[in-house]
Amino acid sequence: MPAFVKKNMACASAVAGAMALMFAVPVSASSHREAPFIVNQPKVDGTDFYMFRSYEPGRQDFVTLIANYIPFQDPQGGPNFYQFDQNGLYEIHVDNVGDAKEHLTFQFRFKNTSKKLALRIGDKDVQIPLINAGTISAADNDPNLNVRETYTVDIVRGDRRSGSKTSVTNAAGGGTEFVKPVDNIGDKTFGSATAYEAYANKHVYGVAIPGCATQGRVFVGQRKEPFNIAVGKIFDLFNINPLGAEVNGNKNDLENKNISSIALEVPIACLTTAGEPVIGGYTTASLRQGRLLNPTPKGMNNASKEGGPWAQVSRVGMPLVNEVVIGMDDKDRFNASKPSADGQFLTYVTNPTLPALVQTLFPAARAPTNFPRTDLVTVFLKGLEGLNQPKNVVASEMLRLNTTTAVVPPATQNPLGVAAGDNAGFPNGRRPGDDVVDLSLRVAMGALCTLSGAGDTLKVGCKPGDAPAGALALTDGVRKTAADFKGVFPYLNTPIPGNFNN
DSSP states (O other): OOHHHHHHHHHHHHHHHHHTTOOOOOOOOSSSSOSTTGGGOGGGOEEEEEEEEOOSTTOTTEEEEEEEEEEEEOSOOTTTOOOOOTTEEEEEEEESSSSSSOSEEEEEEEEEEEOOOEEEETTEEEEOSSSBSSOOOOSSOOTTBSEEEEEEEEEEESSTTTSEEEEOEETTTOOSOEEEOOOOOOHHHHSSHHHHHHHHHTTOEEEEOTTOSSOEEEEEEEEEOOOOOOHHHHHTTSOSOTTSOSSSOOOOTTTTOEEEEEEEEEEHHHHOBTTBOEEEEEEEEEEEEEEEEOSSOOSTTOSEEEEEEEEEEEEESSTTHHHHTSOGGGHHHHHTOOGGGGGGGHHHHHSOSHHHHHHHHOTTSOOOOOSSOHHHIIIIIIOOTTTTOOTTOOOOOOEEEETTSOOOOGGGOOTTGGGGTOTTSTTBSBOTTOOSTTTHHHHHTTHHHHHHTTTTTTOSSOOGGGOTTTTOOOOOSOOOOGGGSOSSTTOSOOOOOTTTTO
16 A cells, blocks of 8 residues: 555544534535526536545445536426536546646537427327427337437546547447436326336446546436525525524425436546545536527527537536635636636635624624634645645645545445544545535634644644634534435436426
8 A cells, every 4th residue: 555545544534533523504505506697507507516436335446426417407397308508518527636737527518309209280290399209218219209318428638628538438339429318207207206217227328438447337317406405594694593403304495306417437546646546526517609599490409509619607616615605706707717727716715704794693603713714725725634635736626535535335424524534525525415514614614723723733724712613513404314315326316207296
């Protein structure tokens, strides 16, 4: 075992022990409708990003990356339901060096094809107005499905635009086109939730990734929204009891919503570089800079003409950053930026506004005053040394995962992650069952300063006296655990059917 890995494992144990006493603080929805421009572009609105060592039995040598898009989906979303933007570019980026630059990028492009299904009405064949003409059961090209959604996956090594690009292929046959299952239209269309999941599971593909000796897996499709929060009360000036029980019956406002997921499982050996087990990851979506609207489109794909260079419009790494850290006038700028340019947003981290807002609403929750907040720079922009900080890290915002951290099976995962001694959880990556609502802002309220002690054991640049609010246990009162999710790839649950409210 490399000396660096041994050092990381030893330090991780010390970090976990210190963080086990950390408290919880409320926060808002992860990255749903977080910036003015992206509100108008829901198809490319990234909501959450997950990255964790796979805990499905026998898959511990893989990392699962999940990028969720298209927020607040009502299950009854017909007649078109929720398709990815075929004029968009969806990407998952990996920094395996620590220099704030992408070194591996997985690119997803989508295409919608109309079958022009028609009914004989009198003496004329007339196209139907629905996405399906009957029940659906086949995985690839069901004759009753009127619109077929497919996608391709490319891997780019180096810069996302100028690097070397090759196609990810289907391990069964070598094709480059994959089929996305249609959304869960309803139980009459599919028969039941169980039948829909069986249909969706036919779209989990084994894939050959160029440069990787071992196959990976991919799934793209609708899932039940995994994020949980009392979002309505949070945005109503924290209209909750933040000092109540961690699970006190507050409503999860996303419980009856769906999401569109891009899930990829990649061998660890294909993601890491020699001597550096920590990877950084984030997802982005881009649109073409030019758009010409067609006032009289003919065909479902002719409403506009897109051209010019790609312009990034969405970005998600660590949860909650653009939502509750970046100032209103810079939210679109953050969505368009790369981690290598994060210096322009540093003041939002070193002098954060959210703790002060919490104190305004709840005077007992005194905000830390150790400015600049080096503790926040460490945990959010670098990773904690000995846990998930790369050796030669350049400060930048992304989710970071130490791929040598042992997998924790679902039955023993703790939703409070590292804070509860579960080193495989947030902020060392992020799993579906990690309660980032009750975790992320504990650091913002100064908990690391308290736990680092007078000798600054955690190397965050502050001391207990800098964190007068370090003992408060704030929460939104909503929680899920690993038991609420699937234990196998793609881990997220069956989407709610369209007839849910009937």
